[in-house]
Amino acid sequence: MASNMIYRSSHNETGRTLAPVRSRAVTSITLASLCALILGMLFHVAAYGSIQPIVIGLLFLVSVMFLLSLKGISGREERRAYLLVYSIGWFWAGIAALYANFLGDPFQLTNDAAVFYNDSISGTYSVNSLLPGSAFEENVLATLIWQFFYDLFAAIGFEKGRYIGIAVNITFVALTAVVGSRMLKIVFGRDEARIRRFTLAFAFCGVFWLFGAIHIRDAAILLAVTLLSYFWVRYLANLRISNLLRLGVATSAALMTFNFLRTEFRFVPAAMIMAGFAALLVTKKNRGGRVKLLLAVLVMLTVAAYFVLTMRGDLSNALMYGNESYTALSMEETGAADSLGNAFVTNQPLPVRLMAGFVYMLIFPIPFWVGFQLKSTYYLFKSFHVIFMYALTPLFALGVLRVIKSHLLRTPPILFLLFSFVGFTFSVAITSLETRHIGDFLPLLLVFAMVPDLTSTRDRLAYRNLLALFISAMVLVHLAWAVMKFG
Secondary structure (H helix, E strand, O other), X not given: XXXXXXXXXXXXXXXXXXXXXXXHHHHHHHHHHHHHHHHHHHHHHHHHOOOHXXXXXXXXXXXXXXXXXXXXOOOHHXXXXXXXXXXXXXXXXXXXXXXHHHHOXXXXXXXXXXXXXXXXXXXXXXXXXXXXXXXXXXXXXXXXXXXXXXXXXXXXXXXXXXXXXXXXXXXXXXXXXXXXXXXXXXXXOOOHHHHHHHHHHHHOOHHHHHHXXXXXXXXXXXXXXXXXXXXXXXXXHOOOHHHHHHHHHHHHHHHHHHHHOOHHHHHHHHXXXXXXXXXXXXXXXXXXXXXXXXXXXXXXXXXXXXXXXXXXXXXXXXXXXXXXXXXXXXXXXXXXXXXXXXXXXXXXXXXXXXXXXXXXXXXXXXXXHHHOOOOOHHHHHHHHHXXXXXXXXXXXXXXXXXXXXXXXXXXXXXXXXXXXXXXHHHHHHOOOOOHHHHHOOHHHHHHHOOOOOOOOHHHHHHHHHHHHHHHHHHHHHHHHHHHHHHO
């Protein structure tokens, strides 16, 4: 198994135990969680003039922590990840509440977030909206979940404040971190250094702050996509019939629900089937059990052929519509047909847009400071996110290099993560070019980015060199932007 091949013990290269370092790191993470949680509470009280947000926030935190502490549900690493991600999400939700209630954040008060909030508190949908033959609405599932909690708390005397739906979102994002941690253990074993690094990376990802702190459906989509990925990783790490059956159930559930979250995501299960098949195909010589492998290949090919034959029209329309709509939107929002993104990505032929768009998705926005303003947290989070990507992208690149050079790292789970993320990034690059959309697949990238072993001198040095090279390239990109803007 992959975890046996690349698992590192709790000793460094000199053989000395790292336990004291782990203990200090755990204490620091716990203190950071508590500080973020307390500050978030203060911001919520200031924004809403009520202690109800504090009660709601603590109820979600304590309830889920209790469930995670039940025997067999999760380990201490997952609970630690949940606490940190939830606390930091609650902190940024407090910032977002200040933007909305004192600065009139247009995205929260008049855009998608406002629509989702109003639909949730007004009972726009019912469970019947999910039945065959009902009028299709892609937002219905997320809205019904929010609506359930609004009605539940209203029944015991709480106001239907926006913070209830946002607490649900933060919970979804934090649970995604839990699922990601479990994926990480499957791939690398109980490598505490990697688990800590993954937890910190997840907690400081700007697009996850966006998903949690604003009343949008992406938090639910993020959790759903990551859950499906988890069952894929679990199966690919151990080709047992029982794991294949679990994967089949998860895929069936995704087929029934993704369409009610975002229309374009109906293709995600089929795309993961392709990625899983490719991962098995590449590594088939290194896997035992030819009968199990043959069965898996036949199932994947059959399902993939079904999707290609039945959905090719919808897929073509989605690609065409996404491309045309984003081109128009980007021109309208930037107000500049000669902007860097429009000149080198949006207006390019499809093959060029595909490659340039992939890179653009990792370094948008340009310039990185464009979101540092007091108008909307939507752009604020995007600017924080791209700074995060400056640190993560070289780690991703190093992971790709390590996988190419080492056959021990070319395992089905690792290749599945790589193929899936690259494939989904390409799909967003030729459709919306929207950071928010690729954010739903970032847990795949985060787990894959743990391939480099930063406890080793070789990988630390390689990462530092790649980081310096990447930052230098970004300086040149910003100089090019300045020339286009002011030249």
